[in-house]
Amino acid sequence: MLEIMRENASGWIVKILFGIIIVVFVFAFGMSGLETGQDPILATVNDQIITRAEFEDAFQRAAEGVRTANPDVTPAQLQDPQFKQMVLGELINSRLLLHEAARLGISASDEEVFAAITRQSYFWNQAGAFDRDIYMAALRSIRMTPALFEANFKNEMIAGKVQDMVRKTGVATPEQARQIFDWVGEEVRVDYILSSPAAFAPQVRVDAKEVDEFYASNQDKFMVPEQVRIRYLAFTPKDLAARQEVSDPEIDAYFAANSASMKQEEQVKASHLLIMTSDSDSDEEQAEARKKIDAAYAKAKAGGDFATLARQNSEGPSAAGGGDLGWFGRGDMVPEFEQAAFSTPKGQVSEPVRTQFGWHIIYVEDRKEARELALDEVRKDIAIAIAEEKAAERVTDLLDQAMDRLVSGMTLDAVADELGMLAVTSSPLPEQGLVQNFGLTPEAATVVMDIQKNESHKTPLSINGGYMLVEKVEDIPAAPLPIDEVRDAIEGAITQQKAAALAMTEAQEILAQLTGPDSAEAAARYAARIKTSEPFDRQGNVPALGQSQALAEAAFGSAGKEWLPQPFAMQQGIIVARLSEVIPASEETWAEQKDAWIDQASQNYQLEVLNAYMTGLRQQADIEITRPDLLN
Known part of the structure; x- marks a missing residue:
């Protein structure tokens, strides 16, 4: 993982600024200088221990790195046992690599370590040279001493040397790369006969009993999710603009300054x-x-x-x-x-x-x-723009006043009255509706859903353009829509199902005829309906028909041009198909991309070799997770 991070230095994880130092040097190797004392042992790797404190420190720093790179990640995702197991797995890998380096006599001198640190661009000044002041400031920002940082950096270099040694055995030959290129670049066409459900829809009849049975067995598909009604005060320039006075001279001055853009x-x-x-x-x-x-x-x-x-x-x-x-x-x-x-x-x-x-x-x-545009045509718009500019300067002050009153025990309506604002009651909204209507983050929307009825949230929530204070008015439990409101949709769904079944029946009958004793006669009978697809690859995205991995596997696995043994459901309907043409990968493309394919094949082989090597080290090592409960 360390080498992958280093090779992808332009990727998202490097963009975590000095947080990358934490992830690379602490997450991967742990706090080698950490005082363990009587801290519980989480795991042992041969004769080395991994303490709970070391794991938790690595976990917190890794989680912070992920949050920085992906602000939308939820706390629940970071608390997932799989993520914790990944953190522990990296700590175990680091122990195994360092143990293997010692066995092989691989090390790194202090001179090598210092030279490598000076090559890290996040320690450079504007002249592009290593700057010790920047280096020390960076370490202080992550609460690490130079000795601890350099020890971890040295460990990374040593482990990297072991990984590089292993990778060098995974080099792809041009012949191997060409095999991969040919396999990936090969395409096929198929001849097909389409049975369209739309052609059968007019024949379908749906009675009331079928609708009732479908509704009863699929109520989860017709549920209105849990909703809330909230009462809120919005602190945004747009909402506060009505409180601002705008004079004619201000409008005239604004127009004079901006008339060219109007x-x-x-x-x-x-x-x-x-x-x-x-x-x-x-x-x-x-x-x-x-x-x-x-x-x-x-x-x-x-x-x-x-x-x-x-x-x-x-x-x-x-x-x-x-x-x-x-x-x-x-x-x-x-x-x-x-x-x-x-x-x-x-x-x-x-x-x-x-x-x-x-x-x-x-x-x-x-x-x-x-x-x-003339001034009179834009006067109203200018007044709104000026009012919003003025209101933007008041948002923070007015929010502070509202918070003081809310925390003192006043209701949201009382706060609104005292500040001359208007509290608004929303229509019923599901959790996703809170996100869409107000611009709340998913986490903030969950907070609003969890507020008790008639209670207010004591912290402002960020919304589009500003903030809001919220009070829960009503909780509306999830409930199924009345059947009369969804009857047409149910009839449509049943019609589609029945039409698709009729299309499948027709396709099966056509296939039976094309592969039966009178196949020649059937082929002549259906000749006018046979079409040939555009080329498609092994992913199975067939132009004008849709996606079918099953069709791709059958077509690429076909030994001849006989009709394939089963119909295939596509977005456009049901088809029976046969291989029409195999289109080899382009020679011209291979000539242009040969080196890139060899490099990519080598990278794949190197990764496979390294994974196999690490698997071997794990199998040979004595690894014991003594506190699995800490991973839950």
Whole structure:
């Protein structure tokens, strides 16, 4: 692990500033100068001990390093036994490596240690030279003496020499790297027949009994999570702005200083009609999409009502609203769409334009040209901006006043009345809703959920733009939604299940015919439905069909072009498939990336060799965990 940290010096763990010193030199090797006294022994490694104090110190420092690198990590995750076992495992590894170094006669001189320390850039001054004052300040910041730090640094160097010795035996040959490259880079195509559940959905019937049974057996899927209603005071510039007075001269001065930036950008108000298609569609599907958009364009140019055409023909999410997109400016849409929209005159329809989403025609209802705004047009916005600036200066002072009153026993409403503020009661919110609505951290949201009813939290909570004080109004237990509210969703789910089952039945029947005694006749009968996929690799992400690891394994394992022995469920439906083509890894890519693949293969081999070596040391060592309870 130490060597990995060193080799990845640009990674996140090095960015913990001087915390990295703690992780590398203390977490890995422990506090070698720690006074153990009568401290309980957590583990023994041959004749060496690891004390509880040493483990806890390493654990706390490692946890702090992880928190610094990943602020979203939760206390529960850091208290996970697996994390604690990892910390202990590194302490054990360090003992084993140092023991092995002693057996092999591997050491590091004081001169080597000093030279290596001076090469650590976090001890350099601005001139790029080792600075003893910076070095001493860094050690003081982590409460380590030079002797202790240097002893741990020396241990790391010695262990690193053992690891380097082992790694040197793991070098990949070009032939081995090529085998890996060929395996990873190989792709296949499959011929397939798709049975789409959507084709069977109109045949499906769902009765009330089925809905009731589905609801009864799947109530966990229809649960409204536990919710709370809170009463809160918000201390943000936006919420406190109403308390600030803004004069006309202040507005005039603000406008004079910022008028150059107060512009209305060019905008259009438009609607569109979309026929969806993608590059992975077959030539026939793309031709059909173009045919549809051309027909819609002809009707629009002939004077047809665009909103009606969009509702009847558009395949985009705006179809229900007649294709309405509202006002938008430059940069809001993909480039091809933007160019067509802004080049089409007001009241006219653009020619069909192709984007990554498909074919569009665009009706431009209105336009706003770019222009500078007059003072009266922005007066209200300026007043709000000035008020928020003033309020920002009052947030801390007002929060302190509120806290003094809250701690003295006043209710949140009484605090609000005395300070001239307004306490607001929220609608019912789940824990995640507290995060989304207010910008609370997940940990703070959990705190709010745990407040007792009618009690207030005595500490301000950080929210978007400032802070809030919170009082619990109501706890609302988790409960299932009434069946009438989810009936349509249940009917839809059952319909999908039944349609998928019918599609699977059809696929199984097709496969049986294609592999049965009359396979030639069946192949002729289904020839029109056979399509060929785009190339895909062993990960099984098949363009236009979806992901299936099972399909990838079967296709890459196929010895010939017979139909594979089972149907495969994909996102688009159920398919029967056969291997169509094996596409070898690119020779050109190998020539370009050969050295990188050899390096990567060597790194993989080195890691495997080192892991095997450490496993061997562990198996040969006498390791005893005397206090496993400390890892729980």
